[in-house]
Amino acid sequence: MNVNTRFTHAKITPAHLERKAVVYIRQSSPKQVRENIDSQLNQRSLVTRAQTLGWHPERIEIFDNDLGQSASQAQSRDDFKALAAEVALGHVGIVFGWDASRLARNNADWYQLLDLAALFGTLIGDTDGIYDPREYNDRLLLGLKGTMSEAELYMLRQRLNAGRLSKVQRGEYVQHLPTGLVRLANKVVIKAPNLQVRHVIELVFTKFEELGSCPKVLRYLKQHDILLPRHQTSGLHKGELLWKKPSDSAIREMMTNPAYAGTFVYGRRPKETRHRKPGRHSTGVVRKPIADWQCIIHDVYPAYISWQQYLVNQSRMQDNAKDYAERCGGGRGAPGKGAALLQGLAVCGECGRKMRIAYKSHLRYLCDGVTRNFAEPMCAHLDGPSVETFVVKAFFEAIQPAQLNALDEVLAQRQRERSRLEQYHRQQIQQAQYEVTLARRRYEQVDPDNRLVASELERQWEETLRKLQETQEAAERFTSHPCESAVSPEWRQQLLNLSEHLPHLWSSGQLTHEQRKQLLRSLITRVILKRTSPDQVQVKIVWVSGHFSEGIVIPPVHKQAQVTGYQTMVLRVEQLWREGQTDVQIAQTLSMEGFHSARSTRLSPATVLKIRNQHHWVSRFYEHRHADKIDGMWTIRGLATELGVRHDWFYNRIRSGFLREPDVMRKPPYGNYLIRDDVQLIERLRSELKNSRRILAKSQT
Secondary structure, rough: OHHHHHHHOOOOHHHHOEEEEEEOOOOOHHHHHHHHHHHHHHHHHHHHHHHHHHOOOHHHHEEEEOOOOOOOOOOOOOOOOHHHHHHOOOOOEEEEEOOOOHHHHHHHHHEEEEEEEHHHHHEOOOOEEEOOOOOOHHHHHHHHEEEEEHHHHHHHHHHHHHHHHHHHHHOOOOOOOOOOOEEEEOEEEEEEEHHHHHHHHHHHHHHHHOOOOOOHHHHHHHHHOEEEEEOOOOOOOOOOOOEEEOOHHHHHHHHHHHHHHHEEEEEOOOOOOHHOOOEEEEOOOOOOOOOOEEEEEOOOOOOOOOOOOHHHHHHHHHHHHOOHHHOOOOOOOOOOOOOOOOOOEEEEEOOOEEEEEEEOOOOOEEEEEHHHHHHOOOOEEEEEHHHHHHHHHHHHHHOOOOOOOOHHHHHHHHHHHHHHHHHHHHHHHHHEEEHHHHHHHHHHOOOOOOHHHHHHHHHHHHHHHHHHHHHHHHHHHHHHOOOOOOOOOHHHHHHHHHHHHHHHHHOOOOOOOOHHHHHOOOEEEEHHHEEEEEEEEEEEEEEEOOOEEEEEEEOOOOOOOOOOOHHHHHHHHHHHHHHOOOHHHHHHHHHHHOOOOOOOOOOOOOHHHHHHHHHOOOOOOHHHHHOOEEOOOOEHHHHHHHHHHOOHHHHHHHHOOOOOOEEEEEEEEOEEEEEEEOHHHOOOOOHHHHHHHHHHHHOOO
């Protein structure tokens, strides 16, 4: 290349030619890369222009790794980042792009590149000319081009979104269909022609309606070795139908997809810019509630379930969310196997949080939300059995008008379930047999001399045979399991009148905790508990109809003094005792008046005795025994203390006749001994005491 050709442009200096010339090539999408070949050729022709302007071919570098990437952001364009780095290192003399939109459609990225180019003296070249970002006019023109490029991108997006929304409103927008729905060439959507696929999908929806939660459906599918169909839309097996092990996410995706309800929906999971993470194009997806969906058109696809059932399923899944109560205040959680019947139903009447369960020593319902969040004292710590007894009693009363006969439906459901499983295993065997036949045909048609292909086909044939054997064994295991035994005629007769016999069935132990909870939840939405006093809990039962019932539960407490009306009860005990009633009579009277002890609904004689002892309201007999003198006469206790002798010393003297009337007498009505307070008698007793002690001392020596 001669010297005259190299310096044909005034802005290009020898310093620029000493550095590299970079040709940046980009197209916005993979589709453009595949179809718009001319655009790539036009951009690559900039290499020739760089040579014409004086750059040696070995100093010209092409950056084309960003083909198929949008220029709206720089995070996903690795070559653009590398280009900016090369400019910042001073290695680049000029950057060629077909136009400003190829380099950036975002002003932030565009001006960052211009700032670097101006700082290190790098030129910008496009189809219209050569620009020096250090010159005011050139920088102004480049800024206008960048602004127009960004505005063009905005207008393109607006037109595309408007066209998309127009198709959405007409119901013509083509969406990805889930497994089980197929779009034909004429854009008509039908159910999958494969009967086994349709049967398994229907089974999943049926079991969710019956069991009520995705984890339970997953355990059911795992228990019966049922695989889920999956139509691959990408990857190695794109376009194929695969049978995969069930997972909670797969089942949840089926439950939440409105296409299975025959409904076309748009705007269910839009992307919001503020939720996107830099460098991760798939982020920013936000799940919108049904009320915020942009478009809902019913009866567009063939339905596996009704729209009403879809809404019921969504409500049930939200209700089952364990943290839904903290976020939205309404979750009950799926009924577990624990003994707490109000699990998920009990709500604190103080703070409104869902109450937790503790099984230490005995069942209790507690609320520690404010304790965990604000280090405040616990809202409530309530006795479980007493509250549950009240709620169960109210439940029995609520179903009295309804004559429930669920036996026939239970038996029919059991039979339908077994029929579905039998059909599933038959279809699995048919599919496996078909795959064996197909593999055998492929093997028989291959040239025997082609050993590599023949051995691979033989291996595939053996694999299908092994799969057929496993499928047949699974079907045999299912068939070997006997059907559940039918309900005896006696139980059948009782279930025909469920409202009458349910209490007996409830206490018989034949219902599991989970079944009891399901029965309660069929009528009860929540149970609000609030302790109004140490021994009283206010219970408010909210029924599914929206009505509520209220009542007071008296749980056991630790101390009798915590019982409501304790001081009044103490006064009544004193009053009845002074009237001469015994402890048994006092307990019966106060129980009839509504008083109760700390751990019982009635007042016991032992509680009455304890109250009297605390207040020293002893009987006349014990009063006499503990007194020193009565009516001016010594009691044996008082005189024994006076003389320093044991009580039995006086009883021995009374039996021997040493003490007799009128020196000693018995006080009616209890017959306590009283001794006359006489000086001579006391001296005689002192002499007798000395004499007895002297005799005792001689006998010991």
